[in-house]
Amino acid sequence: MEDAPPPAARRRKEARPQEVLEAALDTFVGRGFAATRMEDVARRAGVAKGTLYLYYASKEALFEAVVQAMLGTTIARLEGDLGESPLSAGDRLRAVAQGMAGIIGDPRRAALPKLVIANAGSFPGLARFYYREVVCRGLGLIGRILAHGVATGEFRAIDPTVHARLFVAPVLMGAVWQTTFAAVEETSVPPADLLHAHVELFLRGLAPGAADAPAGERS
Amino acid sequence: MEDAPPPAARRRKEARPQEVLEAALDTFVGRGFAATRMEDVARRAGVAKGTLYLYYASKEALFEAVVQAMLGTTIARLEGDLGESPLSAGDRLRAVAQGMAGIIGDPRRAALPKLVIANAGSFPGLARFYYREVVCRGLGLIGRILAHGVATGEFRAIDPTVHARLFVAPVLMGAVWQTTFAAVEETSVPPADLLHAHVELFLRGLAPGAADAPAGERS
Amino acid sequence: MEDAPPPAARRRKEARPQEVLEAALDTFVGRGFAATRMEDVARRAGVAKGTLYLYYASKEALFEAVVQAMLGTTIARLEGDLGESPLSAGDRLRAVAQGMAGIIGDPRRAALPKLVIANAGSFPGLARFYYREVVCRGLGLIGRILAHGVATGEFRAIDPTVHARLFVAPVLMGAVWQTTFAAVEETSVPPADLLHAHVELFLRGLAPGAADAPAGERS
Amino acid sequence: MEDAPPPAARRRKEARPQEVLEAALDTFVGRGFAATRMEDVARRAGVAKGTLYLYYASKEALFEAVVQAMLGTTIARLEGDLGESPLSAGDRLRAVAQGMAGIIGDPRRAALPKLVIANAGSFPGLARFYYREVVCRGLGLIGRILAHGVATGEFRAIDPTVHARLFVAPVLMGAVWQTTFAAVEETSVPPADLLHAHVELFLRGLAPGAADAPAGERS
DNA sequence: CATGAATGAGTGTTCATTCAT
DNA sequence: AATGAATGAACACTCATTCAT
Numbered sequence: 001m002e003d004a005p006p007p008a009a010r011r012r013k014e015a016r017p018q019e020v021l022e023a024a025l026d027t028f029v030g031r032g033f034a035a036t037r038m039e040d041v042a043r044r045a046g047v048a049k050g051t052l053y054l055y056y057a058s059k060e061a062l063f064e065a066v067v068q069a070m071l072g073t074t075i076a077r078l079e080g081d082l083g084e085s086p087l088s089a090g091d092r093l094r095a096v097a098q099g100m101a102g103i104i105g106d107p108r109r110a111a112l113p114k115l116v117i118a119n120a121g122s123f124p125g126l127a128r129f130y131y132r133e134v135v136c137r138g139l140g141l142i143g144r145i146l147a148h149g150v151a152t153g154e155f156r157a158i159d160p161t162v163h164a165r166l167f168v169a170p171v172l173m174g175a176v177w178q179t180t181f182a183a184v185e186e187t188s189v190p191p192a193d194l195l196h197a198h199v200e201l202f203l204r205g206l207a208p209g210a211a212d213a214p215a216g217e218r219s
Numbered sequence: 220m221e222d223a224p225p226p227a228a229r230r231r232k233e234a235r236p237q238e239v240l241e242a243a244l245d246t247f248v249g250r251g252f253a254a255t256r257m258e259d260v261a262r263r264a265g266v267a268k269g270t271l272y273l274y275y276a277s278k279e280a281l282f283e284a285v286v287q288a289m290l291g292t293t294i295a296r297l298e299g300d301l302g303e304s305p306l307s308a309g310d311r312l313r314a315v316a317q318g319m320a321g322i323i324g325d326p327r328r329a330a331l332p333k334l335v336i337a338n339a340g341s342f343p344g345l346a347r348f349y350y351r352e353v354v355c356r357g358l359g360l361i362g363r364i365l366a367h368g369v370a371t372g373e374f375r376a377i378d379p380t381v382h383a384r385l386f387v388a389p390v391l392m393g394a395v396w397q398t399t400f401a402a403v404e405e406t407s408v409p410p411a412d413l414l415h416a417h418v419e420l421f422l423r424g425l426a427p428g429a430a431d432a433p434a435g436e437r438s
Numbered sequence: 439m440e441d442a443p444p445p446a447a448r449r450r451k452e453a454r455p456q457e458v459l460e461a462a463l464d465t466f467v468g469r470g471f472a473a474t475r476m477e478d479v480a481r482r483a484g485v486a487k488g489t490l491y492l493y494y495a496s497k498e499a500l501f502e503a504v505v506q507a508m509l510g511t512t513i514a515r516l517e518g519d520l521g522e523s524p525l526s527a528g529d530r531l532r533a534v535a536q537g538m539a540g541i542i543g544d545p546r547r548a549a550l551p552k553l554v555i556a557n558a559g560s561f562p563g564l565a566r567f568y569y570r571e572v573v574c575r576g577l578g579l580i581g582r583i584l585a586h587g588v589a590t591g592e593f594r595a596i597d598p599t600v601h602a603r604l605f606v607a608p609v610l611m612g613a614v615w616q617t618t619f620a621a622v623e624e625t626s627v628p629p630a631d632l633l634h635a636h637v638e639l640f641l642r643g644l645a646p647g648a649a650d651a652p653a654g655e656r657s
Numbered sequence: 658m659e660d661a662p663p664p665a666a667r668r669r670k671e672a673r674p675q676e677v678l679e680a681a682l683d684t685f686v687g688r689g690f691a692a693t694r695m696e697d698v699a700r701r702a703g704v705a706k707g708t709l710y711l712y713y714a715s716k717e718a719l720f721e722a723v724v725q726a727m728l729g730t731t732i733a734r735l736e737g738d739l740g741e742s743p744l745s746a747g748d749r750l751r752a753v754a755q756g757m758a759g760i761i762g763d764p765r766r767a768a769l770p771k772l773v774i775a776n777a778g779s780f781p782g783l784a785r786f787y788y789r790e791v792v793c794r795g796l797g798l799i800g801r802i803l804a805h806g807v808a809t810g811e812f813r814a815i816d817p818t819v820h821a822r823l824f825v826a827p828v829l830m831g832a833v834w835q836t837t838f839a840a841v842e843e844t845s846v847p848p849a850d851l852l853h854a855h856v857e858l859f860l861r862g863l864a865p866g867a868a869d870a871p872a873g874e875r876s
Numbered sequence: 877c878a879t880g881a882a883t884g885a886g887t888g889t890t891c892a893t894t895c896a897t
Numbered sequence: 898a899a900t901g902a903a904t905g906a907a908c909a910c911t912c913a914t915t916c917a918t
Contacts, residue, residue, distance in 0.1 A: 038909065038910080049884065050882070051883070118337030124402065127403050162408050165393075180346065184347045193381055197385060209423075257893085273899075470779060556776075562840065565841050569841045615822075622788045639859065882917100885913100891907095897899100
């Protein structure tokens with residue numbers, strides 16, 4: 001009556017692709033695409049070299065699968081955080097920041113941007129995909145919040161396209177930074193502090209008020 | 220006596236290391252460290268493969284030399300912009316931003332951060348060096364300006380260490396972004412606009428004023 | 439009692455080895471031994487990869503089984519055509535030629551010589567076997583007919599050993615040729631025409647008559 | 658004054674491609690294309706594995722170069738034997754046979770047909786090339802001689818296209834045979850004897866005379 | 877018996893590095 | 898100093914073979 005008794009050996013089998021993916025992510029992140037040997041991935045995944053090729057046709061295919069697998073859930077989360085909330089634009093930005101912090105909090109996911117950045121040159125398709133699916137959607141989401149804030153007068157008149165990038169930059173940079181200099185850094189700043197300071201600074205900077213910058217004249 | 224005739228043939232020779240360095244930079248930037256073949260560099264530099272090894276002991280040594288050569292002048296410029304100027308903290312930040320913009324404006328130099336980021340994993344020494352010589356010094360410079368502004372009351376009370384990173388992030392991110400998605404990007408924002416918006420936002424956000432963020436309730 | 443119900447499911451099973459053999463022959467012929475993958479054979483035979491190993495211990499064993507299976511019936515036919523017929527030597531040669539034509543007419547069998555030739559180097563045992571069982575027996579058969587014809591004065595005095603080879607060569611060559619250049623050939627000659635012309639030429643050449651070749655002076 | 662003194666080390670260098678070609682031919686002939694490892698070829702040529710790739714882009718390219726190098730001189734010889742001789746058609750055929758015997762006499766060249774036959778399936782381009790450059794030209798040459806003989810009444814009325822193939826078959830077959838069963842054969846016939854018997858048989862068979870075959874009626 | 881997922885030895889190819897000229 | 902032919906270690910990928918189910 002049981003619907004085929006998956007006896008722990010099969011459970012292993014069905015999880016293989018996922019296990020391989022994770023091992024590959026870790027290795028790619030740790031050593032870069034080129035320096036990663038398929039055998040390393042295999043060993044880390046606990047399988048033989050040839051097994052990798054049962055699931056992924058080539059090293060490049062594996063790499064792309066790794067990135068896309070991560071992106072899938074990342075994008076979903078991002079969009080999920082959007083919603084049609086009744087919050088003020090400022091609070092929605094805070095919420096988005098929280099969301100991004102959550103994503104970046106997972107060290108595996110934090111490594112993605114760097115992975116894409118480092119290898120975009122060799123994987124034009126991947127760069128395009130990432131740009132379209134993550135960059136555009138993320139910037140679009142934030143841009144819409146900013147535009148809304150400007151429309152309601154909650155923010156001063158700024159270009160949402162430009163400031164969306166400014167909003168995202170420190171978060172991404174933080175993730176890249178962390179995975180790059182983690183082993184070297186002496187006086188590190190907790191990501192949470194950085195994020196909080198950023199949001200506050202950003203919102204203050206957007207507040208409507210004195211005609212232009214508080215002091216000095218634009219060069 | 221015969222110290223004379225180095226009129227173009229020898230000048231060429233003496234400039235060799237520099238030419239090799241530039242060829243190497245271009246190639247590393249264009250294809251990444253791993254995908255760059257020594258032969259590519261040699262051809263681009265107009266020398267034979269073996270000649271490279273007269274100046275640099277290995278591909279890795281060449282890579283490090285490339286980065287360090289760029290850093291040398293970069294750091295010098297950065298420090299130069301420092302000085303003990305009589306300007307307000309805000310204007311000094313503007314000046315620093317100008318300086319960074321100038322550096323990033325050179326496409327060769329703009330590619331450096333990405334190069335370091337992408338290969339820090341394989342070159343721990345380089346990462347350490349870059350962190351100490353560029354990151355620390357850059358952040359220190361900006362941090363001191365911020366601290367001064369806080370001390371004089373020009374800025375509200377913020378942590379200079381944290382906000383120095385916030386100040387730098389969009390600039391670096393811009394440079395990395397550009398070299399990563401340049402070929403893909405549809406709606407790009409001119410770097411100058413981005414930089415200007417950033418500085419204004421940043422300075423507004425630092426202006427002393429209402430106790431905390433202007434709106435919203437959060438810790 | 440229950441010896442009954444093998445009505446199609448079991449018949450399939452019992453025919454397995456034969457089906458595998460045929461699939462293997464087709465694949466070996468089509469792609470050569472080395473380029474044939476066991477999986478190709480399995481798919482063509484409609485079984486799983488592992489199943490092949492239930493019947494044949496290795497790829498080489500399968501190859502040898504394929505050749506030997508074909509040879510078995512081939513040899514039998516050849517010998518069958520022999521007999522102690524009351525025909526003249528010439529007509530017996532015609533009959534043998536007919537027999538060979540029939541064999542070569544089956545494209546699967548036509549491919550055999552080429553298969554053996556191409557792989558004799560890697561299968562010394564097979565070469566030996568083929569030589570002994572097919573070459574020797576075939577040549578022997580024809581040689582005996584020739585010797586008989588010489589003895590009866592139907593043919594001029596020739597060396598049966600030598601001329602047996604001359605008799606066989608065009609037939610074999612035709613088979614090999616066809617499977618080699620079939621896809622390329624522009625002006626092909628129908629095998630039947632070739633065979634007929636060959637036999638006539640051969641018999642005319644054997645006719646007793648003027649001391650030596652009809653014209654020309656040579657040793 | 659000397660025009661660069663090639664000091665025996667350079668002579669070696671310039672002969673490399675040729676040496677590689679010969680080593681490759683021997684190995685391909687001995688083991689077949691697929692079973693030949695580049696390392697075998699390299700060792701036999703006395704160079705390192707990588708050196709092969711300085712001259713030939715891939716194993717396939719090497720194989721094709723081997724065949725074409727042999728063909729070049731083979732074709733030239735064949736055409737050279739043609740000429741506009743004043744000999745009778747029969748004697749010209751004898752001359753051609755001599756030429757082919759000379760070619761086949763070189764064991765390396767004798768191996769070519771088998772090499773092409775065995776691998777034509779995997780190298781369609783090669784098959785096409787060989788067919789056009791060797792088969793067509795060879796058959797054409799012989800066909801023209803036959804046609805001439807028919808026209809002058811030296812031969813009976815036969816189809817030159819068909820009989821050209823019959824003329825060539827035993828020679829080719831002999832070459833293939835030899836390289837295939839050399840190690841196995843017990844009672845071998847000296848190629849020279851075979852060739853001589855073939856030519857005599859062929860010429861006798863072509864002699865004009867009794868209306869049709871000397872005896873028996875065509876089936 | 878049958879399966880097909882898993883294995884890992886084997887091979888083509890690349891490329892940093894050396895060294896005779 | 899400069900060259901570039903030669904080297905050989907390293908690695909992606911294939912596929913015959915095995916074995917748990």
